[in-house]
Amino acid sequence: MKFMKSIKVGLFALSLGLITNTAFSANDGLLDPVNSSGDFLITAVLGDLIRISSLDDMVLPAFTGVGSISNSEAFCVYRNGTGLYTATVTGDGGDGLGATFNLWDGTTNFMPYTVTYNGNPILSGGTTATLTGNTTLTDCGGVNVANNATIVVDVAESVLLASPAGTYTGTLTILVAPM
Amino acid sequence: MLLKSKNNYFILLAVLLFVITPLSHGTVRVGKLDPGKVVNLPDWSNGGDISSFVDFCVLSQDGNGKNAPIAPYQIRAFNNTIATDPYYLEHLTDPTQKLFVSWEHTDLLPAGGGTETLTPNQFTAQNKTGANNRCPAGINSRLTLHINAADLFSVSGGSYRMRFVVEVQGGTNGTETKTGFLTVNLTITPLIQISGLQDIFFPPYTGADLVSGYSLCVYRNGVGTYSLTASGSGAGGAFTITNGVDLLPYTATWNDTAVTSNIISNTALTGRQNPFTANPTCNSYSANNATIQITILATDLGVAASGTYSGIMTLIVAPE
Numbered sequence: 001m002k003f004m005k006s007i008k009v010g011l012f013a014l015s016l017g018l019i020t021n022t023a024f025s026a027n028d029g030l031l032d033p034v035n036s037s038g039d040f041l042i043t044a045v046l047g048d049l050i051r052i053s054s055l056d057d058m059v060l061p062a063f064t065g066v067g068s069i070s071n072s073e074a075f076c077v078y079r080n081g082t083g084l085y086t087a088t089v090t091g092d093g094g095d096g097l098g099a100t101f102n103l104w105d106g107t108t109n110f111m112p113y114t115v116t117y118n119g120n121p122i123l124s125g126g127t128t129a130t131l132t133g134n135t136t137l138t139d140c141g142g143v144n145v146a147n148n149a150t151i152v153v154d155v156a157e158s159v160l161l162a163s164p165a166g167t168y169t170g171t172l173t174i175l176v177a178p179m
Numbered sequence: 180m181l182l183k184s185k186n187n188y189f190i191l192l193a194v195l196l197f198v199i200t201p202l203s204h205g206t207v208r209v210g211k212l213d214p215g216k217v218v219n220l221p222d223w224s225n226g227g228d229i230s231s232f233v234d235f236c237v238l239s240q241d242g243n244g245k246n247a248p249i250a251p252y253q254i255r256a257f258n259n260t261i262a263t264d265p266y267y268l269e270h271l272t273d274p275t276q277k278l279f280v281s282w283e284h285t286d287l288l289p290a291g292g293g294t295e296t297l298t299p300n301q302f303t304a305q306n307k308t309g310a311n312n313r314c315p316a317g318i319n320s321r322l323t324l325h326i327n328a329a330d331l332f333s334v335s336g337g338s339y340r341m342r343f344v345v346e347v348q349g350g351t352n353g354t355e356t357k358t359g360f361l362t363v364n365l366t367i368t369p370l371i372q373i374s375g376l377q378d379i380f381f382p383p384y385t386g387a388d389l390v391s392g393y394s395l396c397v398y399r400n401g402v403g404t405y406s407l408t409a410s411g412s413g414a415g416g417a418f419t420i421t422n423g424v425d426l427l428p429y430t431a432t433w434n435d436t437a438v439t440s441n442i443i444s445n446t447a448l449t450g451r452q453n454p455f456t457a458n459p460t461c462n463s464y465s466a467n468n469a470t471i472q473i474t475i476l477a478t479d480l481g482v483a484a485s486g487t488y489s490g491i492m493t494l495i496v497a498p499e
Contacts, residue, residue, distance in 0.1 A: 028372075028376055030372065032370065043378070046422075
């Protein structure tokens with residue numbers, strides 16, 4: 001299984017109401033015998049920022065004839081300020097033509113799978129409840145150092161038993177957005 | 180009898196010659212410039228050009244007596260040091276500091292020769308209108324001193340003086356001369372100015388430190404260093420900007436074209452070098468001599484809430 005990394009930078013929240021010195025402009029000092037004092041305004045606009053990182057491709061274990069097969073992937077979500085975000089998880093139908101949680105063997109065979117995000121089931125195209133990401137480190141301290149989100153992919157036993165042998169792949173996209 | 184003696188005859192002739200000779204010449208005088216006049220100009224601080232004049236009577240007549248015909252005259256002026264030097268006032272304690280000035284002469288009489296700029300030690304090219312009978316029409320001559328602001332800005336503060344020699348040439352046949360003196364005193368106040376300040380608007384944060392700055396001008400008249408003291412609009416002058424709720428710290432550096440130094444809020448950076456001394460705007464900011472740079476670290480930006488952060492930085496320069 002292949003994951004697509006996604007980073008989204010939110011629109012700048014130009015909270016103009018918070019600007020206290022919008023009318024200010026720099027002032028030169030006066031010519032003076034003792035000293036001369038001038039001043040200027042410093043402004044930095046810090047928009048909402050969010051990032052997902054440390055995503056890895058996932059290989060499901062081989063099916064041995066009994067039980068489902070599953071694997072998990074931990075990753076990092078950074079979001080400045082409040083840390084609040086949501087994630088939207090979407091499959092590609094396996095063949096890249098759809099938007100469902102399917103794996104595809106390259107011919108005519110598909111295997112649907114299920115997904116949980118931080119332990120909560122989610123449908124393809126679904127969005128999580130509001131979650132909290134890392135607010136201080138855009139990569140949570142490094143690749144796979146302090147991941148704060150986990151996605152689990154599971155293919156049911158009944159699906160596996162009904163599918164021809166082969167190698168099945170698909171792409172899962174996780175889109176995170178600031179809240 | 181006195182004339183009975185040949186010797187006595189010669190004595191009488193000599194006396195007559197002594198008496199008659201002066202009466203056959205005209206008269207030239209320079210009024211109140213003889214023996215001299217002192218002009219104390221107001222202290223100059225941040226004004227513009229200086230222009231000051233002295234009116235006086237130049238008496239120039241062909242022969243003696245109050246009804247003698249008026250004779251034209253020429254006038255010249257020069258420094259009491261080296262006559263051919265350009266006109267200047269000299270710093271009282273630092274003779275290398277010369278404040279260049281110019282003189283012009285105006286013939287004040289209606290039919291006079293107008294205004295003429297003087298050249299050191301050279302008589303005016305135009306004939307001026309003299310006067311007889313102690314200038315019954317009043318003054319007839321004006322010397323005007325001009326000092327450009329650009330020259331005033333370019334010299335050190337302090338006291339300046341020059342004694343100018345004023346000489347007129349006129350009278351009968353225009354060959355008689357008379358000399359007067361005009362002493363000019365001026366005090367220039369020590370001055371300093373910081374200008375060319377600009378607001379800073381950082382580009383959006385994308386994960387790297389935000390760094391921005393600009394060059395500006397520090398002027399002071401005369402030789403010497405200056406100090407820089409900066410403060411932010413945070414508590415106690417801290418270098419912070421705010422979105423109204425949260426604070427973002429920043430750092431600042433000052434480069435005086437000799438060295439780059441970190442600025443600590445409310446702590447004077449002394450010994451700053453290379454102040455501009457020619458004019459207060461560093462040649463219209465084409466020759467700025469200092470750079471301020473502001474940095475907001477990514478480690479601070481990364482943990483800050485979104486919003487628009489702003490604050491004011493104040494820079495104070497003082498001569499040392």
